[in-house]
Amino acid sequence: MSTNKQMNLGFLFQISGVHYGGWRHPTAQPDRATDINYYADVVRTAERGKLDFCFLADSIAAYEGSADKQDRSKDALMSAEPKRLLEPFTLLAALSMVTEHIGLVTTATTTYNEPYTIARLFASLDHISNGRAGWNVVTSANLAEAHNFGRDEHVGHADRYDRADEFIDVVFKLWDSIEDNAYIRDKAGARYALSEKIHFINHVGNHFKVRGPLNVPRPPQGHPVIVQAGSSHPGKELAARTAEVVFTAQQTLADGKAFYSDVKGRMAKYGRPTDSLKILPGVVVYVAETETEAKAKYDAVSSLVPPDFGLFMLSDLLGEIDLTQFDLDGPLPEDLPEPKGSQSRRDVVVDLARRENLTIRQLYQRISGASGHRSLWGTPAQIADQFESWVSEGAADGFNILPPYLPESMMDFVDLVIPELQRRRLFRTEYEGSSLRDRLGLAHPKNSVANVS
Amino acid sequence: MSTNKQMNLGFLFQISGVHYGGWRHPTAQPDRATDINYYADVVRTAERGKLDFCFLADSIAAYEGSADKQDRSKDALMSAEPKRLLEPFTLLAALSMVTEHIGLVTTATTTYNEPYTIARLFASLDHISNGRAGWNVVTSANLAEAHNFGRDEHVGHADRYDRADEFIDVVFKLWDSIEDNAYIRDKAGARYALSEKIHFINHVGNHFKVRGPLNVPRPPQGHPVIVQAGSSHPGKELAARTAEVVFTAQQTLADGKAFYSDVKGRMAKYGRPTDSLKILPGVVVYVAETETEAKAKYDAVSSLVPPDFGLFMLSDLLGEIDLTQFDLDGPLPEDLPEPKGSQSRRDVVVDLARRENLTIRQLYQRISGASGHRSLWGTPAQIADQFESWVSEGAADGFNILPPYLPESMMDFVDLVIPELQRRRLFRTEYEGSSLRDRLGLAHPKNSVANVS
Numbered sequence: 001m002s003t004n005k006q007m008n009l010g011f012l013f014q015i016s017g018v019h020y021g022g023w024r025h026p027t028a029q030p031d032r033a034t035d036i037n038y039y040a041d042v043v044r045t046a047e048r049g050k051l052d053f054c055f056l057a058d059s060i061a062a063y064e065g066s067a068d069k070q071d072r073s074k075d076a077l078m079s080a081e082p083k084r085l086l087e088p089f090t091l092l093a094a095l096s097m098v099t100e101h102i103g104l105v106t107t108a109t110t111t112y113n114e115p116y117t118i119a120r121l122f123a124s125l126d127h128i129s130n131g132r133a134g135w136n137v138v139t140s141a142n143l144a145e146a147h148n149f150g151r152d153e154h155v156g157h158a159d160r161y162d163r164a165d166e167f168i169d170v171v172f173k174l175w176d177s178i179e180d181n182a183y184i185r186d187k188a189g190a191r192y193a194l195s196e197k198i199h200f201i202n203h204v205g206n207h208f209k210v211r212g213p214l215n216v217p218r219p220p221q222g223h224p225v226i227v228q229a230g231s232s233h234p235g236k237e238l239a240a241r242t243a244e245v246v247f248t249a250q251q252t253l254a255d256g257k258a259f260y261s262d263v264k265g266r267m268a269k270y271g272r273p274t275d276s277l278k279i280l281p282g283v284v285v286y287v288a289e290t291e292t293e294a295k296a297k298y299d300a301v302s303s304l305v306p307p308d309f310g311l312f313m314l315s316d317l318l319g320e321i322d323l324t325q326f327d328l329d330g331p332l333p334e335d336l337p338e339p340k341g342s343q344s345r346r347d348v349v350v351d352l353a354r355r356e357n358l359t360i361r362q363l364y365q366r367i368s369g370a371s372g373h374r375s376l377w378g379t380p381a382q383i384a385d386q387f388e389s390w391v392s393e394g395a396a397d398g399f400n401i402l403p404p405y406l407p408e409s410m411m412d413f414v415d416l417v418i419p420e421l422q423r424r425r426l427f428r429t430e431y432e433g434s435s436l437r438d439r440l441g442l443a444h445p446k447n448s449v450a451n452v453s
Numbered sequence: 454m455s456t457n458k459q460m461n462l463g464f465l466f467q468i469s470g471v472h473y474g475g476w477r478h479p480t481a482q483p484d485r486a487t488d489i490n491y492y493a494d495v496v497r498t499a500e501r502g503k504l505d506f507c508f509l510a511d512s513i514a515a516y517e518g519s520a521d522k523q524d525r526s527k528d529a530l531m532s533a534e535p536k537r538l539l540e541p542f543t544l545l546a547a548l549s550m551v552t553e554h555i556g557l558v559t560t561a562t563t564t565y566n567e568p569y570t571i572a573r574l575f576a577s578l579d580h581i582s583n584g585r586a587g588w589n590v591v592t593s594a595n596l597a598e599a600h601n602f603g604r605d606e607h608v609g610h611a612d613r614y615d616r617a618d619e620f621i622d623v624v625f626k627l628w629d630s631i632e633d634n635a636y637i638r639d640k641a642g643a644r645y646a647l648s649e650k651i652h653f654i655n656h657v658g659n660h661f662k663v664r665g666p667l668n669v670p671r672p673p674q675g676h677p678v679i680v681q682a683g684s685s686h687p688g689k690e691l692a693a694r695t696a697e698v699v700f701t702a703q704q705t706l707a708d709g710k711a712f713y714s715d716v717k718g719r720m721a722k723y724g725r726p727t728d729s730l731k732i733l734p735g736v737v738v739y740v741a742e743t744e745t746e747a748k749a750k751y752d753a754v755s756s757l758v759p760p761d762f763g764l765f766m767l768s769d770l771l772g773e774i775d776l777t778q779f780d781l782d783g784p785l786p787e788d789l790p791e792p793k794g795s796q797s798r799r800d801v802v803v804d805l806a807r808r809e810n811l812t813i814r815q816l817y818q819r820i821s822g823a824s825g826h827r828s829l830w831g832t833p834a835q836i837a838d839q840f841e842s843w844v845s846e847g848a849a850d851g852f853n854i855l856p857p858y859l860p861e862s863m864m865d866f867v868d869l870v871i872p873e874l875q876r877r878r879l880f881r882t883e884y885e886g887s888s889l890r891d892r893l894g895l896a897h898p899k900n901s902v903a904n905v906s
Contacts, residue, residue, distance in 0.1 A: 036549075078648045090581055093547045124543040124544065149569060185486075195527045208603060210600075
């Protein structure tokens, strides 16, 4: 089976891990949730494992969904750790000073930001980290975000994607507005810069009017790496056109292969080779020397999810429907009400329940660990087998690791799984190149405005 | 004269210094302008001198003024170093990791940002730096900034200040929306937070509608230190109401005293004691063991300003008027055209020219070093005498040091002036307390929303 195809591995850094029982784990350190040294400890462990990048999934609200829902679920929410308590640009810039190689990726929404601001933050982070920045481009469909930015309703789907399309174009132009060699800094000749290499972009579109140039020189990577996670039709199109890394939640090898070939199949019409985009399904890993021990780790953290929060969270994933009307130890009813949120996210959860015949209680315990992503437990060899088969069979170019509880799950992964992958020659033993782009095997982008005056 | 009144000292960090000849100085290192280690070197020198804070004056455009002016002045602009080439939040967050004590202050405009975004960035920087963040609140009157944010004209003065007023209020509420002790993180009791200590702010005003809460806990300082620099009437009012540090350009002791008592005199009606606001005039310092050597340092860097850039910069300070019609070796004419920019900034420059009988050429050389601020050269004792007299006579609570060329001017200041101030017991020998607020002698602010449900 082995083709020795190298895989890429990032990890999602949520404070005490992605599992909703994570912060209560005996080894978890939730009291350090605003201590920069805690974040430094975890990310340095990942760098010891030669991981490609650390990913901070961001949101610009404390909660998700409507204000009503926030009020209704207030008690449930108080038993969960927030997904984030620091702002990602400041956090990643700080982490860049205590690491040397690992990539630094965060979300920034195109719905409630301005392209000049976002272009500048990522360009600066890329300089400060010597070429390690990545941008997870999202649109905001979260009512709580709308309510923090002057809107009563969130922006409609088509409008959001139209704005996102234009937003990305403006950011690209701004990153390219000062050419790589514009600053000559000739002291004797009293010439700091060459005016022909600094460009007004004069962008005028449906959503934005931006003159430029950016006040940060072109990033060391040309463009920070573009990451996306949309699985709707316009989301996949945007990814096929602009993304270099795609995050996705896929529960089965068959689904993974279908998604992989769907997205890669859309790239040709944009003139892009398929290897210029890496598809990384998310996976929650519990690893130990024996399968029994690994399963025990899963069971231990699952038992730590408070039932009220588990039910709230499952309701949220299914599209804000009321689950208290159903028997927790019975199956998910066939005729669920219409979802308020993402249909595709709901489908993944419903499919999982049907496939494994889970009760509502079993389902929220399963989902509590993974936010709709796949969970795996086993020995290092079993985990590596799974990784290897997905990569060799065309379902993944690597994985986005979702540590269930931190810092321990990251240490387990680095100490047990990484050596097994290295032994099989499926993962690097030393960082190659100097940028995140180099590690992902992505080309340095051409300057799109260099010939425009 | 001496009262041993302790002074506060910050410094303005522009890449190779504030003097427009700075980047051409033999000791300057402009090639390191995007190298984070360069910034770390300079700020660690300031920390060795126990300075209160490092200040990054920000702008969200590559140039100032109209697009026309940018085109017209393209050649002149190419002989100057940009005032900034990295984004300040990422830069300060990175610097927080290589320093322990020095405050980290930057500008953020209320005109083209959203309060949720700015509240979050400063709150996070304050956590990451353990209480060292400060916010220089400004409004944007720069056409080039307007043109990067979808506007053809900049926002009118009254509107800008009205928006700024409300912006600050919203930011304060957001900083206070999660109380200091809201997160109890009780693993055994499965209780992460206390809902009664986390508040929707439900702000609805003329400019903003923001529900909250912020998704960052209350900053260690309660509120990061509020800095302002407006010298217009509404600017002074806003400062008297909300500022804790005021930057100002004052050329003479008499002007300094008048400004000081004006601003402090406005505080009583807001119920604020005068020592809850520190007034720090800017000053460019050239220091050496003898006055002759110090003057030679000034002359050397002044000779490095390219004439085309000097004239452009003077024209800009006077309000975008065309100076090429006048004799460079004659005086500034009495009947200058109306300024397009700030009247108060122009007045400072015109007064300087009249007072010292400077030709246009002499004026731009003088101004090139200081952007309208006062320049001083002398021995350590002469500089300390000046500092001491301004503080003891009620013109200043300390100073914002503007190093003319870096890194050398910062080393000179720390090695020569600081020990003299310490010898006179006018400046600390060790950092006191743990936060920027502690160093400035400012109280920890009360929580404004803690009793609101």
